[in-house]
Amino acid sequence: MVTAVSDDVRRQARTDAEAHLRALVGRDDAVLRDDQWSAIEALAVDARRSLVVQRTGWGKSAVYFVATLLLRARGAGPTVIVSPLLALMRNQIAAAERAGIRAVTINSTNIEQWQPINDAINSGEVDVLLVSPERLNNPGFRDEVMPRLAATCGLLVVDEAHCISDWGHDFRPDYRRIRTLLDTLPTGIPVLATTATANARVTADVAEQLGRDVLVLRGSLDRESLRLGVVRLKTAEMRLAWLADHLAEQPGSGIIYCLTVAATQEVAAYLRDRGHEVAAYSGQTDTTERQALEGALVEGRVKALVATSALGMGFDASLGFVINLGAPQSPVAYYQQVGRAGRGTDDATVVLLPQLEDRDIWAYFASLAFPPEQLVRQTLEVLGRSPGAMSTVALESYVELSRNRLETLLKVLDVDGAVRRVQGGWISTGEPWSYDADRYARVAEARQREQDAMLTYLDSGECRMRFLRAQLDDPEAVDCGRCDNCGGITLSAAVSDAAVAEAGAALSRPGVALEPRKMWPSALVNLGLDLKGKIADGPTEGRAIARLTDLGHGQALRALFKVGVEDGPVPASLTAALMAVMKDWSAAWQERPVAIVGIESSRRPQLVGDLATGLSRVMKLPIVGRFAIVDASVAPAQGAANSAQRVSAIHRRYRLEADVPAGPVLLVDDLVVSGWTMTMAGVALRRAGASGVLPLALGTQT
Structure with a gap:
């Protein structure tokens, strides 16, 4: 229900908001677009819950930072931002600090700072707290820190909100904990959920989980700076050679995405041997090194990072290109990755180099779907027999699931109320639980349709941006005039004999x-x-x-x-x-x-x-x-x-x-x-x- 607020208050709020925006972006001529103001007004003036589905680079982080400053000026508590990417958190903190926003993060890499941060929150010295979704069910954080934050926060922000929905391309069970958090918020605390990659089904699912009276702002998902193209080459040697021959031609600095950690290391080593300033980056990269590499990329001190999807740049990334060596398993995931380019430039090049082995890698990821009912029941039975909490390690000796799959299963069961995470591990709640086989089957079918659509994208003669936007149910999708199928970019498939020979030597070693x-x-x-x-x-x-x-x-x-x-x-x-x-x-x-x-x-x-x-x-x-x-x-x-x-x-x-x-x-x-x-x-x-x-x-x- 929208609170009655006078027109004068709304006009003054917009004036203040645009002053904050200018400080945030460092430009005296910056003004809010009407759709940005609609989102900020819903949060900071009307205290509503809002879902913003807008393209990467639209300015979603500006919305919650400006709303934070307006709310804090009125004495509201700190904003809590749930964000899944450490790289994105670091970008957001840097951007906030430039606008005079005191931002901190609690995550698995800064445990030694948790107590000083808690003290600063309690004394009102923090404007923004960024937390990973995994923190929400850490027993100490969940039971001691989160209740106080929920009672005193001024705004809750859920970034990458498509992760809430198991229909989303990057569903994360920890995000389902957010629904429980929403139920604990005092009346009148505004909530913002943001994403660039939600189709109509995911949008409806997330909006439903946010509760009643949700303002949904969904805009065009066109990226006017991106020039999309596909280069098909027959062999791995030719694809590596293409990178070696054409990387220097790409504008500015960028990302070369690979599907596996091993590929990032292999490709980076080959390109360095060919004289290119590149580095490998994945979830296995040391935290300190990751931060240094992110800085080198943003500042243009490397031509490219050869990375897995663990690399997600945020507010300040201004990249000239994204190249995918291998296709992601869905057009939606691909749209998200290519969105790292072209934020601060008029033209950015996006190239996809598909591989024969892509389908094998997709099949591996598909094998990690929700476990069959027998293993779920076995897990519940083992916990039910245990006299106390069981660690994941102990459960492994009874249930034939990998640690990652077992952790994921337990998180789902936790949100469903069948188990609970406590100090020392997991316990059974004894509550009844039903295996929703139909839903899991429908999700698996949706994943298969996404893979089929990705294969269609590779050979399609239609506009590539239009194709991606249609996959996201963008009603405004039209031909872009910029991609290779529209004639807006021509990508050479030529590779030199020398590069192919060197690539062959590297691969045959x-x-x-x-x-x-x-x-x-x-x-x-x-x-x-x-x-x-x-x-x-x-x-x-x-x-x-x-x-x-x-x-x-x-x-x-x-x-x-x-x-x-x-x-x-x-x-x-x-x-x-x-x-x-x-x-x-x-x-x-x-x-x-x-x-x-x-x-x-x-x-x-x-x-x-x-x-x-x-x-x-x-x-x-x-x-x-x-x-x-x-x-x-x-x-x-x-x-x-x-x-x-x-x-x-x-x-x-x-x-x-x-x-x-x-x-x-x-x-x-x-x-x-x-x-x-x-x-x-x-x-x-x-x-x-x-x-x-x-x-x-x-x-x-x-």
């Missing part, structure tokens, strides 16, 4: 390290195994030709291990690569191995046998035995979802059958998935008398 497991999984005692702590007698660092996700030999390995491919000997191309790996690796050995032991395979016995006998022949080493399958009822990949389950399965399935010599042993396998089979075979060899174990595999999934 085999060899990745197999890092040994160093610690036994926790709670193995629950599975009847007396194994804990440090693995003191395991194998040393090993080698594989490549990761399955690698751009070079990864393609041959993916073909070799594809489901349905018949068993056979090691292909000639991989044999040559393996010999190159052995040559480089052997130079670092302190002592040459004296024997070979193979890991028996029920799926590819000929492949593993050929690998072992070939190495025996070339290296003139005897094969002295095998890590043998003794319980075929344990499936080959049983327990692979998490370490505790996998160790238990391997313990039952295998036994060392070998006449082990006293020297080092070369341990061979076809494919390393979790690393536990190699580790346990290595432990068995060491305990049988081997002085060392050198693991070797054709490929690795890690």
